[in-house]
Amino acid sequence: MNKKGSTFYLLLIPVLLWLVVLIVTPHLDLMFRSFRLETDEGNMIFSLNNYLTFFQDKIYWLTFVKTALYSIFVTFLAFVVTFPVAFYLTKVVGKRYSGFMTLLLLIPIWIGELVTVYGWMILLRDNGVINNFLMRIGLIKSPIEMLFTNFSMTIGLLYMSMLFMIVPMMSALDSLDDSLIEAASDLGASKWTIFRQIIIPYTTPGIVSGGIIVFMLVIGDYVAPNILGGKSSLWFTEQIYNKFLASFNWSEGAAFGFLLLLLSSTIIWIALKLTGQKLERVGS
Amino acid sequence: MSYVLEIKNVTKKFGDFKAVDSVSFDVEDGGFFSILGGSGCGKTTLLRMISGFEEVTKGELLIRGKSMEGIPPERRPVNIVFQNLALFPMMNVEKNVAFGLQRQRLPKSEVNTRVAEMLERVGLTGFEKKKVTELSGGQRQRVAIARSLVLRPSILLLDEPLGALDRKLREHMKVELKMLQKEIGTTFIYITHDQSEALVMSDRVAVMNEGRFEQIDTPKNLYKNPATSFVAGFVGESNEFDVTSYVDGELTTRNGCKLNKKDLDFQPGKLFMRPEAFILNPTEELEDIELINMKVKTILFDGSNTKISATIKQSQDEVLISLPQNAQFEDLQEGDDIQAGIHSDDIKCYRD
Numbered sequence: 001m002n003k004k005g006s007t008f009y010l011l012l013i014p015v016l017l018w019l020v021v022l023i024v025t026p027h028l029d030l031m032f033r034s035f036r037l038e039t040d041e042g043n044m045i046f047s048l049n050n051y052l053t054f055f056q057d058k059i060y061w062l063t064f065v066k067t068a069l070y071s072i073f074v075t076f077l078a079f080v081v082t083f084p085v086a087f088y089l090t091k092v093v094g095k096r097y098s099g100f101m102t103l104l105l106l107i108p109i110w111i112g113e114l115v116t117v118y119g120w121m122i123l124l125r126d127n128g129v130i131n132n133f134l135m136r137i138g139l140i141k142s143p144i145e146m147l148f149t150n151f152s153m154t155i156g157l158l159y160m161s162m163l164f165m166i167v168p169m170m171s172a173l174d175s176l177d178d179s180l181i182e183a184a185s186d187l188g189a190s191k192w193t194i195f196r197q198i199i200i201p202y203t204t205p206g207i208v209s210g211g212i213i214v215f216m217l218v219i220g221d222y223v224a225p226n227i228l229g230g231k232s233s234l235w236f237t238e239q240i241y242n243k244f245l246a247s248f249n250w251s252e253g254a255a256f257g258f259l260l261l262l263l264s265s266t267i268i269w270i271a272l273k274l275t276g277q278k279l280e281r282v283g284s
Numbered sequence: 285m286s287y288v289l290e291i292k293n294v295t296k297k298f299g300d301f302k303a304v305d306s307v308s309f310d311v312e313d314g315g316f317f318s319i320l321g322g323s324g325c326g327k328t329t330l331l332r333m334i335s336g337f338e339e340v341t342k343g344e345l346l347i348r349g350k351s352m353e354g355i356p357p358e359r360r361p362v363n364i365v366f367q368n369l370a371l372f373p374m375m376n377v378e379k380n381v382a383f384g385l386q387r388q389r390l391p392k393s394e395v396n397t398r399v400a401e402m403l404e405r406v407g408l409t410g411f412e413k414k415k416v417t418e419l420s421g422g423q424r425q426r427v428a429i430a431r432s433l434v435l436r437p438s439i440l441l442l443d444e445p446l447g448a449l450d451r452k453l454r455e456h457m458k459v460e461l462k463m464l465q466k467e468i469g470t471t472f473i474y475i476t477h478d479q480s481e482a483l484v485m486s487d488r489v490a491v492m493n494e495g496r497f498e499q500i501d502t503p504k505n506l507y508k509n510p511a512t513s514f515v516a517g518f519v520g521e522s523n524e525f526d527v528t529s530y531v532d533g534e535l536t537t538r539n540g541c542k543l544n545k546k547d548l549d550f551q552p553g554k555l556f557m558r559p560e561a562f563i564l565n566p567t568e569e570l571e572d573i574e575l576i577n578m579k580v581k582t583i584l585f586d587g588s589n590t591k592i593s594a595t596i597k598q599s600q601d602e603v604l605i606s607l608p609q610n611a612q613f614e615d616l617q618e619g620d621d622i623q624a625g626i627h628s629d630d631i632k633c634y635r636d
Contacts, residue, residue, distance in 0.1 A: 182337060183370035187384035187435065188358045197383075201374045 034254035050255035060239060060256075067236040068263055071219040074154060078162040078214045079207060086166050087199075090173040102170070106163060113160050113223050120159065120228060124152050148230025156224030161217045165210035172206025173199075208277045212268055219264050236260055287349075288313040288438050288471045289334065294343035296329050303329040305495035306343065311439070311473065311488075316465050318474040318482040320519070321492035327475045330492075331441050334473065336360045348438055358387075362439040363432035367447060369424055371416040377403070377427055378412040384435045402434040406464070421449050425457060433470060442474045446481060458484050479519050483507065491515045513634035516556040523557045523603045527633065535633070541599035543574050545631050552633035557626055559591055560606040564613060566625035573625040578603070580620045594622065 037047035054060045085105070089098045108116055123129045124146040131143040146152055176199065184194045200207075225235030240260065243253030272279060289311040296304040304326045311317045321327045332338040333345060336357035345352045347361060363384070372380050378399055385395045403409050406426040411419070416427060425445060432440055442461075446454045462485045465472045476482050482489045483503040490500040491514070499511040510516035517524055525537040530552055535543045537555070545555075566573055578594040581602065590607045605624060607613050616622070 177368065177370065179366045179368055179370040180372060182357070183364070183366055184372070184383070185357050186335060186337075186362075186364050187431065188387035189383070190358065190387075193387065198372060 030254040030257060033251050034258055036251050038251075050252045051259070053252055054256065054259060059234075063234045063236050063239055064259065064263065066234065067219060067260075068267065070150075070154065070157075071215055071264075072267065074157045074161065074218045075211050075215045077154070077158050078165045079211065081158070082162050082165045082169060082210075083207075086169040086173055089166075090170050091176075091178070102166075105166065108159070109163055113221075114227075116159060117156055117223055117227050120152065120156055121147060124155075124228075147228065148233070150229065150233050153225050153229035153233045153235075156228035157218050157221060160221065160224055161214040164213040164217060165207075168206040168210040168213070169203060170206075172203040176202050204275055205277060208271065208275050211271065215268065215271075216264060219260070286313050287311060288347065289473070290344075290346040290349075291334075292344040292346075294330075294333065294345055295341050296326070296333060296338060297341045302495050304333070307492075307495070307497055308343075309490060309497060309500055311471060314469045314471055315487045316462065316472045316474065316485055318476060318486040318489045319492055320476055320479055320482040320489055322477055322518070325492045326495040327492050328443060331364070331443055331473070331475050334439070335362055335364050335441055361437050362441055363435055363437040364441045364443060365428045365432055365445045367443045367445065369428040369445065371424060371427055371431070373415075373417055375416070376412065377408060377414050377416060377419070380416060380427055381431045381434055384431065388435075398434055402430045405433075405468070406430045422453050422457060425449070429461075429464070433468065437470065439471045439473055442472060444476050444478075446476075446478075454481075461485055483519070491518060493518070510556070510632060513554045513556070513636060516632055516634065521559055521604065523559065525555050525557075525601065527552045527555050535631070537599060537601060539599035539601050541576070541596050541601050543576075543628075543631060545628050545633060548633055550635055553636045554634045556632045556634075557603070557630060559604045561630035562603075562605040562624045562626050564605065564608070564625075565623055570625065570627075572628045574628060574631070575623055575625050578622050578624055580616060580618055580622055582618060583616065592616065594624070 034050050035046055035048070036044050037049045039045055054064075089101055089105075093101060121128070125131070126143040126145065126147070128147070130146070131140075134140045135143065180198055180202070181194055184198045189197065220237060222235070222237045222241060225233055226238055229235060236256070237260070240253050240256045243249050243256055287310040291307060291309050293306045293308055294304060295302060295306050307326075307330065319327045319330065329338060333340050334347075334352075336352065336355060340353070352360060372383065375383070381399045381402060382395050385398060390398075399412075400409070403412065406429060408423065408426055408430065411423065416424060419427065428445065429440075429442075446457050446461075449457060458481055461472075465485075472485075474482070474485065483506070486503055488500060489503055489506055491498045491506065493514050499506060499515045501509075501511070506515065507520050510519060516522055525541070527535050528538050529536045530545075530548060533544055533546045533548075535545050535552065535555060537543075543555070563570070563573070566575070577597045579597060581593045581595050584591045584593060584604075588609060591604050592607060594603055594605055595601070596603060603624075607616075
């Protein structure tokens with residue numbers, strides 16, 4: 001008993017170190033910072049001013065709302081795009097090929113976001129591959145402006161995050177016994193009913209856990225909105241970045257960071273409530 | 285008598301492999317029909333063709349006189365109880381049973397009454413709100429049956445649903461299923477590899493082997509008069525011997541045991557003798573009895589099903605013999621000499 005106990009605590013040390021040193025401490029520091037204000041005399045005083053800035057300037061909370069809505073939208077798109085793929089890989093393709101095909105699917109993750117984002121730029125720019133092709137076949141006369149818009153930003157965010165949706169969804173679908181689908185069909189259910197009443201409820205834990213990962217990645221992403229979105233597509237992480245590195249206002253940056261944390265946590269909490277899931281279950 | 289199911293020369297091919305090979309049979313309305321066969325004999329494929337999950341390669345399949353060609357599973361008047369039951373884990377008992385009725389867009393009040401009626405019939409009243417994962421094996425079984433029966437199908441197909449239960453419960457469920465079928469009168473088609481399940485429950489049993497039906501008969505006839513050597517070996521226990529010659533009404537087994545069997549009009553290749561057909565130390569006055577001298581090798585005690593394994597002196601062949609229920613042979617010892625008699629009608633001979 002005693003020996004077992006000591007091993008347990010020994011193994012707990014790295015986890016605790018990681019949590020305390022790399023996560024809790026910097027966050028506490030940021031939290032204190034976010035409530036501090038430097039007076040004209042150079043003294044630090046407690047103040048809510050940093051948070052007030054956010055509500056006083058329209059651009060900040062408009063970006064905030066836009067970031068939230070787009071993140072939800074991209075998460076939803078990721079589900080729509082990846083669900084058929086996950087279903088195909090687990091239920092249609094045989095076991096022999098699905099492993100290999102899943103591996104192929106994960107290749108973009110090896111490359112790194114920055115490179116794939118530049119890849120999208122080559123495809124989407126005015127004299128890029130897509131515009132060239134459309135003009136060549138005569139569908140359009142002049143190039144469509146796709147790059148540096150909300151459209152290109154959405155594509156970039158989706159591409160970067162959607163693979164993280166597939167893996168939990170595939171494991172949920174994998175555990176779904178085919179005979180459940182057959183039983184539902186035998187009892188008179190149409191394909192749509194089977195999808196809605198059997199497959200979706202059964203895979204909800206996988207969808208929610210994949211959704212949380214995608215949502216967190218998207219809402220906190222900086223590269224895709226910054227490079228593909230250009231000037232017209234503001235993302236809240238860019239505001240935080242600007243506070244820290246452009247205007248060197250760490251206090252306001254910290255306050256904004258906490259607002260983003262609050263926002264993402266709230267949305268995830270609502271999503272869990274709506275789908276009737278528990279965080280522990282989704283996390284496992 | 286009308287037929288609820290007619291199968292005419294049905295064949296199912298997977299590539300070049302014939303899983304079901306021109307099978308024909310009819311099932312009478314309200315009967316309990318079993319298909320008995322080992323794994324890979326094609327019985328599950330046959331069931332999946334009746335339910336519509338597999339297409340028929342060749343032949344015709346009629347339910348209540350109507351061809352089922354091109355009709356998908358959801359529109360056929362048959363329902364399956366799956367081998368693993370396939371209850372919906374995210375729904376409670378009530379919702380599982382109501383699932384099919386809701387698909388028919390029946391009014392809510394009717395759905396509720398029919399679900400309640402069905403749950404009462406299978407003895408699950410009070411379990412409506414329970415999760416199916418909280419039920420015992422037998423209860424889950426009954427939910428699966430209720431879920432199908434509530435739709436009042438023409439035929440209920442059962443795909444070895446007792447396979448996963450422990451032995452005691454299986455024995456119990458056998459009786460329960462038979463009673464339930466008698467009570468509601470729906471035609472049951474039951475697939476199994478367990479001969480005892482098939483014999484106990486069914487009105488008629490089809491024995492299937494390598495995609496073909498060997499025999500369709502009542503359980504009693506199947507046991508008493510197997511039509512082929514496969515049936516003789518598969519249904520019930522039997523002592524099987526290769527026959528090497530048949531001359532002047534005398535059979536000789538491979539190892540040289542000689543038995544008299546009159547009036548066979550073919551050259552037999554195999555003979556079968558049931559363990560319970562032997563009479564130990566028979567009295568003189570019995571007629572047509574073949575007497576065989578043996579030595580007791582081992583005693584296989586199994587309560588009411590106790591047998592002895594004995595060696596035939598003449599040929600060193602081994603045979604299993606059932607001991608009578610009375611205590612007559614209680615002090616039989618290993619190594620004892622014993623004489624066993626068998627009526628020549630109980631020596632079943634087959635061509636191959």
